[in-house]
Amino acid sequence: MYVSVRGRIWLEAEALNMVERVGNYVKHRRVPIVVSEGGNFLTFFVPAISGESVAHAYQTILAEEMGKVKEKVCKYCQKGIFLKSSSKEVYQDVIGEKPPEAANKKKNEKSEVVGKIESSIVSNCGVEDVGGFLYAENPNVKRTSSFYTGYMVPVREGLKVLSIDPQLHSRYALGTKFVGAAEGESTSGQEEGESTSGQEEGESTSGQRIYYVELSSGLFAFSFDLDTKFIGKYTFNVDQYGQDIVQTDSAKKRTQAAIEALRRLLLEFPVGAKRTRFNPAEVRWDSLSLAVSNDVWTMPSSFVGDYMARALSKKSSVNYGTNIYSYAESECKGDKCYPTPEETVSNAINDALGRLK
DSSP states (O other): OEEEEEEEEEEEEEOOOEEEEETTEEEEOEEEEEEEETTEEEEEEEEOBOHHHHHHHHHHHHHHHHHHTTOOOOHHHHTTOOOTTOSHHHHHHHHSSOOOOOTTOOHHHHHHHHHHHHHHHHHHOHHHHHHOEEEOSSSOEEEOOSEEEOOBOBOGGGGGGOOEEEEEEEEEOTTSTTSOOOTTOOOTTOOTTOOOTTOOTTOOOOSEEEEEEEEEEEEEEEEEEEEOTTTTBOOSOGGGTTOBSSOHHHHHHHHHHHHHHHHHHHHHOOOSSOHHHHOOSEEEEEEEEEEEESSOOOOOOTTSTTHHHHHHHHHHHOOSSOEEEEEESSOOOSSEEOSSHHHHHHHHHHHHHHTOO
């Protein structure tokens, strides 16, 4: 079963993906977008939210949903720390035993080692089963994620009106004993020659810290696909490809958790950094479509506004039991259109859950 999501979401006054700090200046992620206009190519550098940011939010929810259906999740994924069995040390810490090694082993023995590593990791953590991992030792073992997402960028029509603006902020501590005096003076209550708490000797601390955070607003394109075909199965070892690692009932529970996590991601949209102080002024779906199919069937990109019409055109040529659930503030197109994004998501997710075997 395959779920493909495309949408357009308003993010007003957002700072969801900050990438670096230069001094007291915190920069927003930017990416180049090339478009064709009037026979010419134009490049825009626009604010963006990385696929890693979206994936982190989804997998954090996924860990919680796995717990609800009593499926195992490693102690790091439970805390939103996605180390993903990347080294011997992490493997031993979460599995509880040293990983097998493939050095100087024959081909069939190496295959057994690879299978052992993949099955141990997948059995021990439902998040790594769905979200993939890379065991970067000898032998390398890689599991490709069962969900696919990417950069959220402003939509085609809005590229010319976008801007990124730095906002001035300050932290104020005057009047406290933790603020150092000007050079040559002593702070009240502080012996001459002592340094203020948290302050190197000879350093003067002002009572006000100035910093800048870049903000932007726009209508962003969103994409997310979930392929449940290989949840709970071998994927890396050719000799075991597609065979079960976990029992059928457990694989079904993990798939259910992955689908429910997608529901929460779309309804709450807990994506991005700095949300505790830079929560967007508005987070609202302008349009949203979910296609539920029995095999791989992806929605067209929502970067361009006619994506819903293109989806219906595609379905007329290629159809794997595909149902398209849609919502739009203006003109909605789909097999079924709903007046709210919440109804759209709920009906599509219920369809997906109903197809579980």
